[in-house]
Amino acid sequence: MMTADVIVIGAGIIGSASAYYLAKKGLKVIVLEKSDIIGNGGSSRNGGGVRQSGRDPREIPIAMYGIKNLWPHLSEELGYDVEYHQDGNLRLGKTPKHLETLKKLADKASAVGLDVRMIDADEVKEINPYLSDEVIGASWCPTDGHANPLKATLAYYMAARKLGVTFITGQDVTEIKKIRGKARAVVTQDDVYEGDSIVLAAGFASRKIAGTIGIDIPMISKLIECLVTEAEPPMFNQMLGTAEADFYGHQTNHGSFVFGGSTGFEMYKKDNGTPVNYSDTVPCICRGIIRYVPQLRDAKIVRSWAGWSDNMSDGVPIIDKVDEVPGLILACGFTGHGFGIAPGVGTVISQLVTDEDPVCDISGLRYDRFYAKDVAAGKAV
Amino acid sequence: MNELSNRSRDIGEFIPQPDDDMIVCRCEEVTKGEIRKAVHEGLWTIAEIRRYLRCGMGLCQGQTCAKLVKGIVARELKVSPALLEPATSRSPMRPVEMHVFAKETEDTDL
Numbered sequence A: 001m002m003t004a005d006v007i008v009i010g011a012g013i014i015g016s017a018s019a020y021y022l023a024k025k026g027l028k029v030i031v032l033e034k035s036d037i038i039g040n041g042g043s044s045r046n047g048g049g050v051r052q053s054g055r056d057p058r059e060i061p062i063a064m065y066g067i068k069n070l071w072p073h074l075s076e077e078l079g080y081d082v083e084y085h086q087d088g089n090l091r092l093g094k095t096p097k098h099l100e101t102l103k104k105l106a107d108k109a110s111a112v113g114l115d116v117r118m119i120d121a122d123e124v125k126e127i128n129p130y131l132s133d134e135v136i137g138a139s140w141c142p143t144d145g146h147a148n149p150l151k152a153t154l155a156y157y158m159a160a161r162k163l164g165v166t167f168i169t170g171q172d173v174t175e176i177k178k179i180r181g182k183a184r185a186v187v188t189q190d191d192v193y194e195g196d197s198i199v200l201a202a203g204f205a206s207r208k209i210a211g212t213i214g215i216d217i218p219m220i221s222k223l224i225e226c227l228v229t230e231a232e233p234p235m236f237n238q239m240l241g242t243a244e245a246d247f248y249g250h251q252t253n254h255g256s257f258v259f260g261g262s263t264g265f266e267m268y269k270k271d272n273g274t275p276v277n278y279s280d281t282v283p284c285i286c287r288g289i290i291r292y293v294p295q296l297r298d299a300k301i302v303r304s305w306a307g308w309s310d311n312m313s314d315g316v317p318i319i320d321k322v323d324e325v326p327g328l329i330l331a332c333g334f335t336g337h338g339f340g341i342a343p344g345v346g347t348v349i350s351q352l353v354t355d356e357d358p359v360c361d362i363s364g365l366r367y368d369r370f371y372a373k374d375v376a377a378g379k380a381v
Numbered sequence B: 001m002n003e004l005s006n007r008s009r010d011i012g013e014f015i016p017q018p019d020d021d022m023i024v025c026r027c028e029e030v031t032k033g034e035i036r037k038a039v040h041e042g043l044w045t046i047a048e049i050r051r052y053l054r055c056g057m058g059l060c061q062g063q064t065c066a067k068l069v070k071g072i073v074a075r076e077l078k079v080s081p082a083l084l085e086p087a088t089s090r091s092p093m094r095p096v097e098m099h100v101f102a103k104e105t106e107d108t109d110l
């Protein structure tokens, strides 16, 4: 048996970033990862978007905190280049109906203090001359951007490891157990680990693990897919998306474009044990891209992949302590957009462990916010 | 659990070698020294090395260098190469233009 101040379950970017900030506070941390590979879940499979716009207002404060205070210096902080760019996010529209959708999103975000506004076709073209003439407008958030998820995830891991965090791979956590009324023991197929605090950051698997200590998290898993092209000459640095979610993506430092997208069947895809591409998704993403960035029609795709996202019933994660289970902290249910907020989440998790006030408002991300629809409607009034 | 599970296991210091400048992955121009250093930074699987350095992520997708990379990493970790899983191959196996890929159905205007 090994003991530490904190046991983190899951070595994705959320678990690794939490471990990094905890170790910086001088705590002894063990991270347990089921896979033999660090960061092999969503964290190495995502589109790299570091966005505030397009988010639910409840998670905008943590997104804004990270983009203002953490992302700009993250490469220096961790000692590895995470390829962060802050060149804005364009969410594109081709019809008046699209613009209506975009405006609603932008208005909600502006209301909580984000600089995001609607721009017309001319301004869109000025920002990005490669876009189709069919684009009639967009929402524009100049402080959004993107980073390299492969590098950012491994950078948190490598930096945490340097600070003395013990990462153990191939450890399938099967159970959390209480000792004297507190969550303390973490059981794997090989061993038992004990810690004063337990951070559960195992993506969708967090549901099953939390279930072993009586907590149910209302989430499901969803298969989402991405592609990467060969290197192209530098074209643009913004993150792109569309009102219809036809595709999203950006050009990387390497020159390749990474794009993601959906067919509409994401919720209903089969779990074959490992995430694999469906035959219709990459073609659908390609059509989306060509319709908005015509010049990319001849770009060659070299690789495609799929990953699971942990989708919460109301679209935002739980980042919270569980009152009924002292010692347990939840960080899961990121619903396909947890990469961009990971530095903020890691920071806040380290504060929850040490009983400090979080640096930003996470009151909308509590674990006990789920009510039946009639009760929820009553609360909204 | 095996020799690769506890990432704090002591594998010794990084010691420079005369052929560290040798290019191992020709598509992405990754050297032997970069791969050896990455192992000492904690990247102990082929997938991690590949994601961090891009070796095997170029046009040939590692068909030329995969075996070499595996040998270098195994030697650095002092384990059998058999312990290291190769990186996953993924569709399409050869680069394909977007407009070709886009035509999986007749029902499109492209």
Ligand SMILES: Cc1cc2nc3c(=O)[nH]c(=O)nc-3n(C[C@H](O)[C@H](O)[C@H](O)COP(=O)(O)OP(=O)(O)OC[C@H]3O[C@@H](n4cnc5c(N)ncnc54)[C@H](O)[C@@H]3O)c2cc1C
Residues within 6 Å of the ligand: A009, A010, A011, A012, A013, A014, A015, A032, A033, A034, A035, A038, A039, A040, A041, A042, A043, A044, A045, A046, A047, A048, A049, A050, A051, A171, A172, A173, A174, A201, A202, A203, A204, A205, A206, A209, A224, A225, A226, A260, A306, A307, A308, A309, A331, A332, A334, A335, A336, A337, A338, A339, A340, A341
């Ligand atoms: C295709 C795709 C595109 C995306 N695009 C974006 C984007 O552009 N912007 C954005 O912000 N977000 C994006 N996301 C979402 C983002 O990737 C995730 O929200 C984020 O990586 C979550 O990090 P995590 O550490 O919680 O999850 P993960 O990286 O999935 O980590 C969870 C870890 O827990 C481990 N684990 C599971 N079960 C156990 C167990 N029993 N015991 C021990 N360990 C266990 C897993 O192996 C895994 O390593 C995308 C996701 C996907 C799949």
